[in-house]
Amino acid sequence: KTVCVTGASGFIASWLVKLLLDRGYTVRGTVRNAEKSKHLLELPGASERLTLVEADLLKPGAFDSVVQGCDGVFHTASPFLYRNFTDPDAQLIEPAVKGTLNVLESCAKARPKRVVLTSTEAAVSHTDKRIGADVVDESYFSDPDKCRREGDWYYLSKTLAELAAWDFAKQHNLDMVAILPVLVVGPVLQTSMNTSTEIVLELLNGTTQTITNQVVGWVGVKDVAMAHILTYEKPEAEGRYICSERMLHFGDAVALLAKLYPQYHIVAKEDGSVPRDPGYNASSEKIKKLGLTFQPLEDVLRETVASLKELKYLD
Ligand code: NDP
16 A cells, blocks of 8 residues: 655645555655655654655656555645745746646556546636536636636646646546645644645734635645545545535635634724625535545634644744
8 A cells, every 4th residue: 555645745745644644554755855844754654654755846757766656646746826926837837737747647657546636626616607606516627718817827827737637647548536625724734834824824913904805615634635535545536526614705714713713913804895705605515425524614723723823823
């Protein structure tokens, strides 16, 4: 039972590695920075069954030897940035698309039983087709032109990467499933800050002043990691799987945080002059049918805050 996890040092991947080790798997994790990956070596079972390998997403053949002999490959590595980038092509799109194809090229040679790709719900719902629809499901794909027009570079990078991955998997007859999480929160195992956790942190520490007028989905990191494992282990799993515990208007999410944590000085305010985005629902029925149950958002937020306190990001 040997599997490979790319981007093993990341927020979601660290939990995935932990749960895989807990289930007895031997794990090969690819990382780009050994220093940022030390926390993985402390996980139970790591000394016996975890090896970390440095591999560059954009170097052809870099994943050949690490996926050779693996039963499963989990490709999670991809830049998740909403800000602090100057060149969307080089910093987001290339590593997402070319990186994914590079990993899949190695899989086409090594022939693992299944590849699990970490995509995102942002590769589903960013399309005008959903206007007027109350519920979106896995049949929707985000529209790259719309992402480009609106400057949503992260959404674009993930949509193009997933579309390219499905094409490649079809051409090379690879068994692949894709996990499509909404905004992922929960306890942090890694030592550096990641984008989705930072969103919660900046609400609690008063950095965020205005709230986006958007309905956003929320899901716990442990459930997302488990979704990867379930879709890998269950032979009947196929296609794409949205993972969302709940869709909430950002304003309601802030109100929930403020109710749970009145001691923090949350200053973020809604722009009351514009009508609230009515939003939509992203259906997680398919992954629930496969056996996943979601931890309620309130508990996930409590665990997120406890972890931020433990890591001294919050008092
Ligand atoms: P992290 O930033 O914690 O993890 C991203 C991982 O990708 C890290 O291991 C990072 O390596 C690696 N990576 C990023 N850019 C590059 C690059 N140019 N070359 C090589 N490796 C790179 O974020 P998450 O754990 O949240 O994201 C993991 C996956 O989940 C991504 O595919 C993301 O798109 C997806 N996702 C995340 C959601 C969320 O809300 N968190 C929601 C939906 C999908 P390093 O540690 O060295 O930086």
